[in-house]
Amino acid sequence: MFPNKTILKIDRKSKQALYLQLSNTFIELIKSRKLLPETKLPSSRALAENLNVHRKTVVACYEELLLQGWVESIAKKGTFVNANLPELNVQDFKFDNQGKGTNTTGFSFYKNEELARKYPKMKDGFMYLNDGISDARLTPTEDIARIYRRICSRKHIYKEMSYGSLFGNEKLRKTLANYLNKTRGLSVSYENILITRGSQMGIYLSSKLLLKKYDFIVIGETNYTSADSTFLQSEANLARVSVDENGLKIQEIEEICKKKSIKAVYVTSHHHHPTTVTLSAERRIHLLNLAQKYSFAIIEDDYDYDFNYNHSPILPLASHDANGNVIYIGSVCKTVAPVFRVGYLIASKEFVNEASNQRRFIDRQGDALLELTFEEFIKNGDLDRHVKKVMKVYKTRRDLFCRLLEDKFKDVFHFEIPKGGMAVWLTLNKKYSWKTIAEIAQKHKLEIGEWQRYDASNSGHNSIRMGFATYNEEEIYELINRLSKTMNEVK
Known part of the structure; x- marks a missing residue:
């Protein structure tokens, strides 16, 4: 028996076509056995009158159901629910036009608890600490949009809209080669560059x-936690070495090399993540010599090269590499805005070729239009102008942030004013715990975040990384005020 017309609900305000709403309703009724196999459907004319819709809407609905195999049409008899549909095992039928998904799966799959992170839920009125990201409000969106529109309006742009090179857009690779050779002292060709979706x-x-x-891969006792997780996914052994005011202790790496065969050293040489210290010139040369002697790779993650407040940027290890040991990684995400997923991997042509083959399995190619946009953005000098502009802003914010920390929390925090980057490495007096601070901070609408992840080696350093670049001056005052209220309650 055909169901009451009230079940066949349609929403005339919905953006979805009426015939699709109707066909989807029929499908749900068939799946839930409200309409049994061999049930005859009303004629298109009768149903159209019943629902007060055009007959063509019902005809289109029946055609859609027929194409999908839910119904069958029998000449001179009418339209019937397909007699051969197997019964679908379902729970209580609840038709919902909102299309809510399920929370659990009907099959087993592998989980990795090490990758699980508890990101804070965004709540109105809260301020959220971060570990050093740019202020999206300073992004030159109009300039980028103007370039993007101009590129999209080109006569032959369709040629860029099919499958392209695994290496990334060639124009961007060539422009990056010229730019990085001039600004970072590299000596590479575009064939040494693979465009990535970020560092x-x-x-x-x-x-x-x-x-x-x-x-074995060598990393710092404190290190970029996402890199740690990545290396652990390869089931590698992490050999940790100490970090002091001059960066990784290379002497400890040499001692490891004498005892074990290592495949790589991961280093954030310019501003060590998370402590912000710079790898000294002496240690840079020592590390390069060790790489040559013991034939291991140096993965140099230069995530915030452009941001230096006290001196000119220090040239990366890659600029001194004469033996093909350095894999140099960077991006424009930190410099412009995280949403623009354009980065690069620079290494020997042999390594880059193989990396492009490996990339095929996770990302067939990048965003050609976005890559062309940033090719022009860099070539026209827009990137340099943007860096100069935000450098002044971030330096002012760093100075204010550090001054207020010193004035308000002299006995609570120890820190060095960072020479560059977007964050401060704060060490908390051992009398206090970040766990307690994080809990009390909630009362004052301040979210401390995942303070535990900064001590993956369980050394008990009691430090976290606190970003300052995201906040304008008014917001910095408010953040410090909330932190001050929190600490007053902690004490």
């Missing part, structure tokens, strides 16, 4: 090519 993809691809189960 993390570069780290991942390097890990896939360098590491297998039980291989």
Whole structure:
């Protein structure tokens, strides 16, 4: 028996076509056995009158159901629910036009608890600490949009809209080669460059090519936690070395090399993540010599090269590499805005070729139109102008942030004013715990975040990384005020 017309609900305000709403309703009725196999459907004319819709709407609905195999049309008899449909095992039928998904799966799959992170839920009125990201409000969106529109309006742009090179857009690679050779002292051609979706993809691809189960990679006792997780996915052994005011202790790396065969060293040489310290010139040369002697790779993640407040940028290890040991990774995400997923991996042509093959499995190619946009953005000098503009802003914010920390929390925090980057490395007096501070901060609408992840080696350093670049001056005062209220209650 055909169901009451009230079940066949349609929403005339919905953007979805009426015939699709109707066909989807029929499908749900058939799946839930409200309409049994061989049930005859009303004629298109009768149903149209019943629902007060045009007959063509019902005809289109029946045609859609017929194409999908839910119904069958029998000449001179009418339209019937397909007699051969098997019964679908379902729970209580609840038709919902909103299309809510399920929370659990009907099959088993592998989970990795090490990758699970508890991101804070965004709540109105709260301020959220971060570990150093740019202020999206300073993004030159109009300039980028203007370039993007101009590129999209080109006569032959369709040629860029099909499958392209695994290496990324060639124009961008050539422009990047020229730009990085001039600004970072490199000596590379475009064939040494693979465009990525940001630094993390570069780290991942390097890990896939360098590491297998039980291989050793050297990292800092404090280190970029996403890199740690990536290396652990390869089931590699993490050999940690100390970090002081001059960066990684290379002497400790040498001692490891004498005892074990290592495949790579991961280093954030310019501003060590998370402590912000710079790898000294002496240690840079020592590390390069060790790489040559013991034939290991150096993964140099230069995530915030452009941001230096006290001196000119220090040239990366890659600029001194004469033996093909350095894999240099960077991006424009930090410089412009995280949403623009354009990065690069630079290494020997042999390594880049293999990395491009590996990339095929996770991302067939990048966003050609966005890559062309940033090719012009860099070539026209827009990137340099943007860096100069925000450098002044971030320096002012750094100075204010550090001054207020010193004035308000002299006995609570110890820190060095960072020479560059977008964050401060704060060490908390051992009398206090970040756990307690994080809990009390909630009362004052301040979210401390995942303070635990900064001590993956369980050294008990009691430090976290606190970003300042995201906040304008008024917001910095408010953040410090909330932190001050929190600490007053902690004490």
